[in-house]
Amino acid sequence: MKKLNFASDYMEGAHPLLLLKLMETNLKKTVGYGDDEYCSDAEKKILRACNCPNGSVHFLVGGTQTNATVLAAVLKSYEGVIAVETGHVNTHEAGAIELTGHKVFALPHNLGKLEAAKLRKFIQTFLDDENKDHMVHPGAVYISQPTEYGTLYSKSELEEIYSICKVFGIKLYVDGARLAYALASPENDVSLSDLAANCDIFYIGGTKCGALFGEAVVLPDKHMIPDFFPIIKQHGACLAKGRLHGIQFGTLFENDLYMRIGKPAIESAIKLQNMLLEKGYQLFYHSPTNQVFVVIENDKMESLSEKVIYEYSEKYDDTHTVIRFCTSWASDPKEIDILADML
């Protein structure tokens, strides 16, 4: 029997509408490097959706590349970026941030989230230090929405973090690799406009949200990063056939597809959590988005692994492990019924 697969949200190709559009446009000739009409159209749609008419949109290929390029563009050489210790930039980018010369300050997290009080204290402690000129200066804050734990910042939490950043003259950058899953969550109260109004840079994830690849970096104020193009190019992050970004994001932002594309994932994740609770499984915590973390006895985990593909997350205690089930835009809630029968 074929295993059910909840390993991640980048296991398939692209949403059919995107692929269709790639087919339709395939032999049209355009200029390269994002100067084509598809990119221009996608940028307009995204800025409208984000309600930031003076912004700009820049398309990059993948998440690690985007994080490294954006942070290198905004940080001075002696500045570092603040993140939670579980932040993607701190853990799973093989040192891409450090490769560009910058330190990641790792603060404790609360279910993947950065707490405003801890952020304020960290910056204040730095400012109070008599040796601060011998220290890396905090120059940016990195958070992701949703977080690595699938949790969400509320609008008021985001506003508080951004107000701290502004007070201290530090940039706020939001990684939206899975942003569609936040936008599709009934528990989310941060719209695209809210996000654009409450940070300095963010990116709208394509790779994990139905595109073949691609991340759309939004600068709510286009003057935020002068000369971004050569910086992107220098980081090897510039796609020759930039149109592929435009075509995909143009489709994702047509008829609000991006707002809806995460819904099957959320529906499945809710159904999955309810089912697991009914079966007596222990959730690590309630998840509002498409990543479900379960505490499971090691024995049970073994037998489960014969039927289902999940991802190891972390050790819980000597006899239990935290594992992750990830749903996606391509999920079918019926899979949860099949899984229920299996368990």
Place this chain on the structure above:
Amino acid sequence: MKKLNFASDYMEGAHPLLLLKLMETNLKKTVGYGDDEYCSDAEKKILRACNCPNGSVHFLVGGTQTNATVLAAVLKSYEGVIAVETGHVNTHEAGAIELTGHKVFALPHNLGKLEAAKLRKFIQTFLDDENKDHMVHPGAVYISQPTEYGTLYSKSELEEIYSICKVFGIKLYVDGARLAYALASPENDVSLSDLAANCDIFYIGGTKCGALFGEAVVLPDKHMIPDFFPIIKQHGACLAKGRLHGIQFGTLFENDLYMRIGKPAIESAIKLQNMLLEKGYQLFYHSPTNQVFVVIENDKMESLSEKVIYEYSEKYDDTHTVIRFCTSWASDPKEIDILADML
């Protein structure tokens, strides 16, 4: 009237067979980051085509990224790479090589090619210098096949360069961004196997040769770069949906498509050159591949630009300019007839 467009070889999407395969496989689930069966299959096909059973293949997204990542992987910190002054790494990568900490030594070129004698002399001069420990050490040689001028290294030229590299313990890296156009040229005598046998690393270009994107780095000896994966990841060059590389390159190397895909480009380029000569235009030099360089009076260039899109190459003299016509896998030789009528 619509202009004819000879601006470059990355103006369209992908060869239809690749797109078809992307459609067919779209909803199959695979693991990410290149550990899927499509990548494994494509690697096998490529190694077979290159006749290097102990090699390995690593897929990256674009050319600049590939050059920077490969060179950073093979160079020691105090080593630089030798290229001709017109080499892509020296001119058109916005400093991507230097960003990784390495100097590009720029040697004079002969129609885009590095001459073995100049290479030998450069290295010998370095070795003879009493201050060489205060100097950047030459650690790799970068050439491209075809070159930026569309010219080709002959097999014996390649062998000579590689033998110099081996004598001095320097790596030879060949950029094959447009390799399909070399392979399709009647003037080419360097097969994929010849290339694999005469350099330390090379890449087979996808982006300019019919793929949506993607470059396949071939290590004829897979032990050449240990731990290449984290290096690729650290450079932001790792595609989450690595399968997209596998699917595209698997198709390009099925039924020798990659050997044939450049033929329409070459056919068009030959026809174009003959036609231009007949019309009295001056070729900058005879081109064996898909880039045709023409010396044109500035006045004529102006009027031409109303009908045809070409690329500015360089100033020839005060009244003439060198312009480039680029054909591609998607070219139709009939376009040359239309162009002939226009001129």
Place this chain on the structure above:
Amino acid sequence: MKKLNFASDYMEGAHPLLLLKLMETNLKKTVGYGDDEYCSDAEKKILRACNCPNGSVHFLVGGTQTNATVLAAVLKSYEGVIAVETGHVNTHEAGAIELTGHKVFALPHNLGKLEAAKLRKFIQTFLDDENKDHMVHPGAVYISQPTEYGTLYSKSELEEIYSICKVFGIKLYVDGARLAYALASPENDVSLSDLAANCDIFYIGGTKCGALFGEAVVLPDKHMIPDFFPIIKQHGACLAKGRLHGIQFGTLFENDLYMRIGKPAIESAIKLQNMLLEKGYQLFYHSPTNQVFVVIENDKMESLSEKVIYEYSEKYDDTHTVIRFCTSWASDPKEIDILADML
């Protein structure tokens, strides 16, 4: 009245014997960059004192420079260095390590020391992680002897850390910026030979131990870092008049001066601690070397600051602060009597 000054151990020039030797040799002509006879002589003496006849010694100017250069020389691009969170490389080098592209993994400390169990667990957790190829690899361990808190690793602690490093194929690097104060401490059981036998690289501090400047990097096995010279040069760490290192370290290692030079500092620090305890002050902890940390009420601190120069260390609680008194090779124990009268 002139304030007593316990701010640090680099407030004076050099030990008189070093300055004398600089005078005597001043107008002799030598070659530059460390190829002179003084450097050669100093290297021999140091290797003899360290009992590592197959080692080599490389002179750099300052501590931050030395740490950054050595770690860049031994780490692969995707590797990071493990240190305690209070380690100099993690806190007080303005990001010099990250500037060279490497992450500092910050582990919790125990009075400034890295605990073997925490180190082993950290490395094991990394090795067990299924995503480790997406993570920075631990490539080196950084400790200092004495630590930033003036505490000392015992010989058995050092041996345990080094055995862990060897098991996992990770380099151990010991920062000896204040090594003379360890060597002069009655509580120290790690000789120079012990140190050389229990790490891969270490440096013998000059700047804080009686030299005008200079740190002597010792490779117990000289093959440890091939081509170290161009790496040092590239990092701007190569002194033109390298002889100044040789003259100073040659003097420091003549008649065991380096073994004795820290004694006045230790004598003063012991006397200072006893006096403070007698006066009812609370030591943060007992210090075996030349840095004495005192917990003091904020009010008392204010009045103390009118008579004595100390260094702020950290906040203890809302009404208390930890301050540091630092003695040096130039200290006169009589200063402690004067201080006692003041308090």
Place this chain on the structure above:
Amino acid sequence: MKKLNFASDYMEGAHPLLLLKLMETNLKKTVGYGDDEYCSDAEKKILRACNCPNGSVHFLVGGTQTNATVLAAVLKSYEGVIAVETGHVNTHEAGAIELTGHKVFALPHNLGKLEAAKLRKFIQTFLDDENKDHMVHPGAVYISQPTEYGTLYSKSELEEIYSICKVFGIKLYVDGARLAYALASPENDVSLSDLAANCDIFYIGGTKCGALFGEAVVLPDKHMIPDFFPIIKQHGACLAKGRLHGIQFGTLFENDLYMRIGKPAIESAIKLQNMLLEKGYQLFYHSPTNQVFVVIENDKMESLSEKVIYEYSEKYDDTHTVIRFCTSWASDPKEIDILADML
């Protein structure tokens, strides 16, 4: 018989007055890192000598370090520095500039000097290039006074270069490693004030001009580089006992010592050139400063090397070599008489 030594200008220790001052101040206690009164005094004297009351002075240890740190501080990530191909940053710094991520554009030289016309043309060609966003942008110009060939920019040449820089918004940085020898040359018409008025940053060399070590970076406008201190620190270029810089440069700028310190070198170099010409030797060109380049038959060079230490410069032709004789602040013109007797 002892050989005469004309190898370089950093073969001795320091000018006796500097060493004396180091002795006198040796046991005074000061704060570290350049915040002491000696540095403050030296800064004032230097700014007065340069006639730039709104400037600032920053002391670094050596030339390569200074060049790399200054250029990293002023260049944006995608910018490079223009130098002549013989420029120190291009040849003899083991890639220190590239290590910080920046390209060195190497232009042809005229006896070591950058020609204004070539500079203007290079920048204009870049600006005219349609692909310039794929290219490294020229962000700074590096020249040295005197040059690597010992030649001098005239005031009008310097003014012309600076005016080009200003037109194009590019920084002009002048390396003054051997500036004292320019200032002492009868052929020099560029005073310290002229220099300060005609560039954005320069440094006054100490290492080769009578100090033990040290280079004084002058910003004629102190706002030119904000936050220079943490940048210096991050580059490992910050001396703990910063006072050593202050004491040495304070002495060099007392009673105009720096203006006079190069005179013995110049006197010796003139005498040497005249003597060589009289003896029938061929000068490579007339040198206005302390580096004398001679074209010599290879056989003659061999026999000369038994009596005199000189430095190999470059191959002239198959039977001749260019060698360099370097005089210094410590030279005694009588040595030239001894040399004359030898020849």
